[in-house]
Amino acid sequence: MAGLESPMATRLTMDGLRALFEALRRRGFRLVGPTVQDGAIVYGELQSPADLPVGWTDEQDGGTYRLKRRDDQALFGYAVGPHSWKKFLFPPATRLWQARRTENGGFAFQEETEAPPRFAFIGVRSCELHAIAVQDRVFLQGKHVDPTYQARREQAFIVAVNCGQAGGTCFCVSMKTGPKAVFGFDLALTEILEGGRHQFVVEVGSARGAEVLREIPHEAAAAEDLAAAQRAVDRAAGQMGRTMDTTDIKELLYRNYEHPRWDQVAARCLTCANCTMVCPTCFCSTVEDTADLTGEHAERWRRWDSCFTMDFSYLHGGNVRSSAKSRYRQWMTHKLATWIDQFGTSGCVGCGRCITWCPVGIDITEELRAIRASESPAPSAHAQEAKDADT
Amino acid sequence: MAPRPFHVRRIGRETHDTATLELEPVDGAEGVVFAPGQFNMLYLFGLGEVPISISSDPAAPRGLAHTVRAVGAITTALCRLRRGAVVGVRGPFGSAWPLDGLAGGDVVIVAGGIGLAPLRPVLCRLLAERDRYGRIALLYGARTPADLLYARDLARWRGRFDMQIEVAVDAAAPEAAWRGDVGVVTTLIPRAGFDVAETTVLTCGPGVMMRFTIDALLRRGLAPDRIYLSMERNMKCAIGLCGHCQFGPTFVCKDGPVYRYDRIATLLKVREV
Amino acid sequence: MQTLEAVLADHPFFRGLPPEDLRLIAGCGSNVPFQAGEYMFREGDPSDRFYLIRHGRVALEVASPERGRMTIATLGAGDLLGWSWLVPPYTKRSDARAIDLTRTTAFDGACIRRKCETDPRLGYELLKRFAQIIGERLHATRLQLLDVYGTRE
Secondary structure, three states: OOOOOOOOOOOOOOHHHHHHHHHHHOOOOOOEEEEEEOEEEEEEEEEEEOHOOEEEEEEEEOOOEEEEEEOOOOOOOOOOOOOOOOHHHHOOOEEEEEEEEEEEHHHEEEEEOOOOOOOEEEEEOOHHHHHHHHHHHHHHOOOOOOOOHHHHHHHEEEEEEEOOOOOOOOOOOHHHOOOOOOOOOEEEEEEEEOOEEEEEEEEOHHHHHHOOOOOOOOEEEOOOHHHHHHHHHHHOOOOOOOOOOOOHHHHHHHHHOOOOOOHHHHOOOOOOOEEEEOOOOOOOOEEEEEOOOOEEEEEEEEEEEOOOOOOOOEOEEEEOOOOHHHHHHHHHHHHHHHHHHOOOOOOOOOOHHHHHHHHOOOOOOHHHHHHOOOOOOOOOOHHHHHOOOOO | OOOOOOOOOOEEEEEEOOOEEEEEEEHHOOOOOOOOOOOEEEOOOOOOEEEEEEEOOOOHHHHHEEEEEOHHHHHHHHHHOOOOOOOEEEEEOOOOOHHHHHHEEEEEEEEEEHHHHHHHHHHHHHHOOHHHOOEEEEEEEOOOOOHHOOOOHHHHHHHHOOOOEEEOOOOOOOHHHHHOEHHHHOHHHHHHHHOOEEEEEEEEEOOOHHHHHHHHHOOOOHHHHHHEEEEOOOOOOOOOOOOOEEOEEEEEOOOOOOOOEHHHHHOOOOOOO | OOHHHHHHOOOOOOOOHHHHHHHHHOOEEOOOOOEOOOOOOOOOOEEEEEEEEEOEEEEEEEEOOOOOEEEEEEEEEOOEOOOOOOOOOOOOOEEEEEEEEHHHOOOHHEHHHHHHHHHHHHHHHHHHHHHHHHHHHHHHHHHHHOOOOOOOO
16 A cells, blocks of 8 residues: 555645646536535535535434534545545436438448547545445446446546544445545545644646646645654554455355345335435436437437336246345345456455445445355355356 | 448248347448347347347348347347448457368257357358368247248258258147247257257356256257357446456457356356356 | 067066066067058047057047047057056056057957066056056146147237
């Protein structure tokens, strides 16, 4: 893990942070980041640092989320909320193309030509950098590249933030995805709020980040700044709300498709799909074809979908996964096991959102623990060989 | 990526609920080059898309044909199209039957119902290069005599002396005057009399039928890596991105629809996976 | 040309039976041909014979006044036809009609039954084998009932 002693480490004051916002806006970026709205910290448009959740923190646990006032003015003193950056890179609704009828009953297509928005993400946590990297593998590294994701991703400017405190459902340490940001950012900030100072240690992560930094007032970080930043990260690492033992996790789940725990969780799961909506790596979508009232103009839209919906797996005459049990099992096995065979990494980054936003508080770490603790011997439903490309 | 417009050159009724659409590209563009077992997404303007196996001769890319069974809104609309109607075609997608590996051996094709459609291109290819293969047999099961597909092809194939063809229907009303066999397609397997060491089986049909067919084949001593099946799942994007067609760690639209049995044997035994 | 005993020894159904049993069973067998369209037996006939189909095809049928004759299954070369000779009430449950010219070996079930009463071991061996056939036929019939090719609305 790269220490904060790199020669690139600098320090910003609050004025410097304001200047950073200005510099990004001058470059034509739309700044988005955490902001308080409707009793939660969500990702919305930011005009200045004042739009951040200044002086707010969150209390999270299974099925619980509350905002609370801090006794300081920290800008980033909270964990992640119900939104993730996928809402910008993989928008909930995207028009894929339009078509109009031509003579002889034919039709002509019109691809989308609108320029993609240029986002600057402010306040991306380490787990979220990993989540973006996970979705990069899905949308950019397969045989078919998703053009919407690619266009937005290429241009996105990322200002990461290192967590100084953990959320109640966090387990990035278990998943080796944090709390310190080590890759995938243009700039990374660590907020220092000690002894009357309110400053940010800055680490540069890319040439683009270095360019932007040069335009704003900054100074070299002192050793004590770096030490304070390290303390903040260590504090977060020591506060994890949850843990997950990932030893042999793929084989464990492949062995336990018939484990009785699935029935037990099914009795609680409402198949409300909240977990898939808040999960930063879930990528399932559906395609909707529509026509206007005249029948002359048609469109195809891509929308977020969830494997928890009743007819997600509909095949003429019925659903392959009709029971809640099979749908919960699909989601959790995909997230923690089959994802590894599909994309080479886990689908889970330990952000804890699914635990917080589940209305009945189902906890993925607890479910895994229960299965591991009481395995029943069964042949492994191992389809590793099916991933081989030949034949 | 958007669908390509194709004209319906001809629509042939196969049965009361199944039709074969012969498609040719609008604007005389090149046809669809595909491998047997692959499928296209067929699009009807403003209605939507469905995945349909390609059932034409792979040696004739401009003679693209799809056999469609009316089981939902879009497939019913497809079966009601008239000559000249325009259909969007996106594809071809998916994995193919392992034809290259079959050379020199015996091939037994076990098809049930509409499952014969993705296997028809295989028969076209096998019979076009007949000398490359040993024994070729088609075991075909359908619901009733009226549900048999490709009547002309069946008659032609029966007329050949270098291919075995056995057909059985689940039930035959006396009015049908059916002189063929009655019973499930698995009862035809002993009839094929094949050499398990030399034979590869390709099968497609309803899930239940494939499961019991494979069971019967394994009990006759056929090795699990000599059986290939074609699966189906709900599909939206057909390019491995929407997640709907997942079957364990595989995406049926790109790791399938054709699978070698031994690679998914344990997964097939899990219900609702 | 093979003796009947040798034919039986080769056949998967009789495999594993000791030579004395095969000799006994073969001794109760004789070649019986049926012309195309000829009825081998009718529903309700007393069941004293079972057949090994050597060549040809046989349709098992059920007749109904409204619908006429309906074929419920087709058997072919190598199939055993007839199990009702082994269990009470020893009555045929369906019609059997030769579709093509069909050559069979017909076995005197009544005679073999008498032998089984005095030699329960033979009875058990035969019952095991016929139970397997009945199980397979039941399974296949269930698949036909499932109407797997039909569409669910």
